[in-house]
Amino acid sequence: MMFQRDAYFVVQRNYEMTITRRTFLKTTLNAALAAAIPVFSSRHAFARSERAVREFRFTARPQQVSLGKGPDFYAWTYNGQVPGPEIRVKEGEIIRVILENRLPEGTSIHWHGLPVPNAMDGVPGVTQEPVKPGETFIYEFEARPAGTFIYHSHSGYQLDQGLYGPLIIDPISESRGYDREYALMLEDWVMKDGGGVAATRRRPPMGMMGGMMEARGGMGMMGGLMGRRGMGMMGRGSRSAPGENEPLLEPLYDAYAVNGRVYPEVPPLMVTKGDRVKLRLMNPSSATIYHLRLAGHPLTITNADGNPVKPLVTDVLRIGMGERYDVEFAADNPGNWLLAAQELGFGESMLQVPVHYRGVSPQRPVEPDFRRGLRMASYRELEALIPSDEPAPRSADRFYTQTLSGGMHSPFWTINGRVYPDLELMVVQKGELVRIGYTNHSMMPHPMHLHGHFFRVINPRVPPYRWILKDTIVVDPMQQVEIEFVANNPGRWFHHCHNLYHMEAGMANLVVYRS
Numbered sequence: 001m002m003f004q005r006d007a008y009f010v011v012q013r014n015y016e017m018t019i020t021r022r023t024f025l026k027t028t029l030n031a032a033l034a035a036a037i038p039v040f041s042s043r044h045a046f047a048r049s050e051r052a053v054r055e056f057r058f059t060a061r062p063q064q065v066s067l068g069k070g071p072d073f074y075a076w077t078y079n080g081q082v083p084g085p086e087i088r089v090k091e092g093e094i095i096r097v098i099l100e101n102r103l104p105e106g107t108s109i110h111w112h113g114l115p116v117p118n119a120m121d122g123v124p125g126v127t128q129e130p131v132k133p134g135e136t137f138i139y140e141f142e143a144r145p146a147g148t149f150i151y152h153s154h155s156g157y158q159l160d161q162g163l164y165g166p167l168i169i170d171p172i173s174e175s176r177g178y179d180r181e182y183a184l185m186l187e188d189w190v191m192k193d194g195g196g197v198a199a200t201r202r203r204p205p206m207g208m209m210g211g212m213m214e215a216r217g218g219m220g221m222m223g224g225l226m227g228r229r230g231m232g233m234m235g236r237g238s239r240s241a242p243g244e245n246e247p248l249l250e251p252l253y254d255a256y257a258v259n260g261r262v263y264p265e266v267p268p269l270m271v272t273k274g275d276r277v278k279l280r281l282m283n284p285s286s287a288t289i290y291h292l293r294l295a296g297h298p299l300t301i302t303n304a305d306g307n308p309v310k311p312l313v314t315d316v317l318r319i320g321m322g323e324r325y326d327v328e329f330a331a332d333n334p335g336n337w338l339l340a341a342q343e344l345g346f347g348e349s350m351l352q353v354p355v356h357y358r359g360v361s362p363q364r365p366v367e368p369d370f371r372r373g374l375r376m377a378s379y380r381e382l383e384a385l386i387p388s389d390e391p392a393p394r395s396a397d398r399f400y401t402q403t404l405s406g407g408m409h410s411p412f413w414t415i416n417g418r419v420y421p422d423l424e425l426m427v428v429q430k431g432e433l434v435r436i437g438y439t440n441h442s443m444m445p446h447p448m449h450l451h452g453h454f455f456r457v458i459n460p461r462v463p464p465y466r467w468i469l470k471d472t473i474v475v476d477p478m479q480q481v482e483i484e485f486v487a488n489n490p491g492r493w494f495h496h497c498h499n500l501y502h503m504e505a506g507m508a509n510l511v512v513y514r515s
């Protein structure tokens with residue numbers, strides 16, 4: 001109850017709605033009761049509102065699903081589907097999501113990458129109480145900025161049980177430089193009841209096995225390619241029952257899917273010769289970094305974590321958990337092609353999406369070749385398209401170091417030696433420029449994610465006013481990375497590794513504003 005009231009106050013404060021609380025709740029409930037179909041009820045139900053409120057009704061519940069290939073199983077879903085329904089709105093509109101929990105445990109939704117007001121951030125125990133089974137919670141916030149985002153549960157292992165979906169915000173005035181677009185979620189799946197928490201083979205903590213990774217490929221940014229396939233091939237990964245108080249280890253995934261379908265059941269992306277095609281690539285996977293390549297076509301990166309970048313051509317695109325990239329390609333090479341992902345060096349495709357030219361007779365699509373000397377874009381090559389208005393350069397008001405460790409014969413992962421909820425707070429004050437320096441002392445890559453803010457990735461090769469804005473950055477094994485952000489969104493903000501199994505095993509802490 002308390003949190004519904006908070007939601008209401010957010011409405012009042014930010015959007016100046018004039019209705020009373022009673023009317024608000026009544027209207028919401030009536031709308032909820034009246035709507036037979038669970039999503040997209042809003043444009044009608046709230047047409048009288050002068051505000052462009054876009055309302056979505058999500059019921060979180062277990063549902064038997066099919067990914068097209070492999071067994072049916074019970075996943076945890078929004079509205080019975082995997083991934084969850086697409087939220088697609090225009091910049092400046094109000095997103096309202098009425099979440100009803102019909103799961104057997106508490107839940108919440110996090111709007112990954114969007115700098116929402118703190119009370120709407122959806123982290124149980126940090127920004128709200130868990131939404132208990134049978135309860136309803138209303139999220140409401142402004143859709144800003146435009147870009148490609150993800151929403152997902154932030155409770156336990158629910159992300160790996162299927163609770164995620166795409167959130168796309170279109171710019172108000174769209175100067176579309178492309179002819180068609182496709183949104184693709186890249187997903188790792190345990191195809192057993194309960195998804196990622198199912199009794200399944202799990203990947204053991206990494207010990208001294210990191211040395212082999214440098215040997216492979218030679219395409220720059222090659223760290224952290226030790227995949228579950230690699231481990232599987234080495235005959236490891238049979239430990240399945242963690243001790244009482246130990247976190248779950250990463251599963252060995254059964255399948256990789258795109259928008260809830262496993263190849264060859266993935267519907268082809270249809271293109272016409274001459275098209276400029278935009279792909280919104282989103283990685284909601286719990287524990288998988290993908291290296292993507294489209295056979296027959298280079299890709300041009302146009303946005304990183306939603307933010308526009310100077311177009312950068314690459315053959316291979318690396319996308320870590322929680323990251324999003326918009327890419328474009330020119331459809332100038334008619335045929336049947338595959339967009340495929342590999343863990344580089346292991347030679348086997350993990351997920352595939354056919355790209356099919358209209359008028360070309362269907363045949364076995366051509367797989368991308370990962371073996372030749374390929375360009376793979378790195379963070380260091382990316383520059384922001386829109387210069388930051390922050391006067392450049394000023395020295396940070398605060399600096400925090402974050403040492404990432406773990407995995408050495410231990411199921412726990414740590415920041416500065418701590419296992420969450422044991423933590424060192426990163427205390428900041430509104431208006432400060434805050435710098436964070438990561439040092440990865442482990443043999444695994446860690447996609448570090450900060451809630452509530454975009455941060456700039458510090459790159460000595462690029463002037464500060466062109467540093468890219470991101471919200472998630474992969475810190476590779478034995479590497480150092482620095483980021484900085486302006487403390488402009490007061491609250492208590494979760495900060496963590498977006499490998500779900502590392503997060504649940506302690507690799508998390510908080511940025512907290514001093515009041």
Ligand code: C2O
Binds near residue numbers: 498
């Ligand atoms: Cu994708 Cu803590 O979030």
Ligand code: CU
Binds near residue numbers: 444446498499507
């Ligand atoms: Cu990690």
